[in-house]
Amino acid sequence: MTPELLQQVLFYLFGAIAIGSGMAVVSVKNTVYSALFLVLCFFNVAILWLLIEAEFLAIILVLVYVGAVMVLFLFVIMMLDVKKVTRSQLKSGYTKAALLIAAAMLVQLIMLFAYRLKSQLPADDLIRQGADYSNVTEIGRSIFIDYVYPFEIAAVILLVAIIAAIMLTIRKRPENKQIDASKQIHVNPADRLRMVSMDAEKGDGEES
Amino acid sequence: MSLTLTHYLIFSTLLFMVSLTGIFANRRNILVVLMSLELLLLSVNTNFIAFSKFLGNVDGQVFVFFILTVAAAEAAIGLAILVMLFRNKKSLEVDDINELEG
Structure with missing residues (x-):
């Protein structure tokens, strides 16, 4: 198998998994599954980026997105305790219209990229860099x-x-004893201290 | 025949349309809409990287770096708003959020 053919095979394999898991993200019932499919999609797109030697961004995608953002998503999903969704995500009066519009836009964009702009896009192969390139x-x-x-x-x-x-x-908790800093700063001595002027009293000298 | 720019353009178009369908058609759950937004940004990033690599100009990859930054910020704020929303309405359904009568 030549390297070019191998690249093609890998591209189609991981591209198909990415798009399939993308479809799963928008259509599965359970939100946790959706998030996990999104992780799968991110991984596969990272591999596609690696195939054209964008190593830095591929690793950043895995580290930042899968490692941080998706974990945040999963935390929020599990924290919110959303009630079980029994119907599919894509079940509403809008679904048909949405699919129609998306399909039309898809056909237009593919026509644009595959036929119309074919002569203007750079058709030459990727410039493969040497081993010492970073x-x-x-x-x-x-x-x-x-x-x-x-x-x-x-x-x-x-x-x-x-x-x-x-x-x-x-969230402000009622049992929280923390003092509002703004209140502390705006305290006026006159509000809490009353000066009284009174005559000095003379004791009878028997006080202990 | 090896990988060309058109491969990547068509791949990202497909991914873009899948996620756009997710945003259009989803009436059940805002979380899934947020996830579709992430997918949308991912496909745009793929386009940026493909063009950057096939044209031999690194600026596209720097741009992707910035998009990733902004997307992380957007996810954080979006999820924070979502948590607020869930506290107030006890629901995440798109149809339930009609306070503004839009």
Whole structure:
């Protein structure tokens, strides 16, 4: 088997699994299964990215998506205790129209890519790099030289997302003894301390 | 014949349409809609990487890196909103969320 044929076989195999699990994500009844099929889909797409030598992003996809985002999804699904769905996900009056529209758009896009733009797309094979080539180095150089400011903005976006997620889900418990910092700052001495002026009293000297 | 750009374009088109159908047709569960959004972004990322690799320009991969960042933030905030919603309405069905009468 030539390397080219092997690539083709791997592409079709993993591509078919990815699309099949994508279909399962939107159609299975149980949400936990949906999330697990999404994990399978991510894995297979990562393999497809590896096939065209985008190693860094393939690993990032597995680490960040499968490792973090999908675990977050599973946590939320299991925490929310959604009541059992007995009907299929795709059962409503909209389903037929939705399928029709999606099929029409699919045909249009495939016509566009496979026939119409065929002559304008770069048809040559992938430039296979040597063994000493590092995808990570190349992307890192681009990020830290050409895209430094977008990179820092991305960091700020993540910070904002963290704060937003925490603020949205925080829950005030009545039994919580924590003191509101704002209340503490806005305390006015006049509200809690009353100055009285009174004459000094003279004791009779027998007090112990 | 080896892998070409068209292979990847058609693959990502198929994935895009599957997830778009999930968003259009789903009336049961918002969680699945969020997952379909992740799939949508994944197929767009595949396009970016394929173009970047076949045109020999690394900028597309940097863009995918940023899309992944924003998608992670979106998933976090989306799930937080979902948790709030479930606390208030005790349901995740799309049909139940009609407060705005849209």
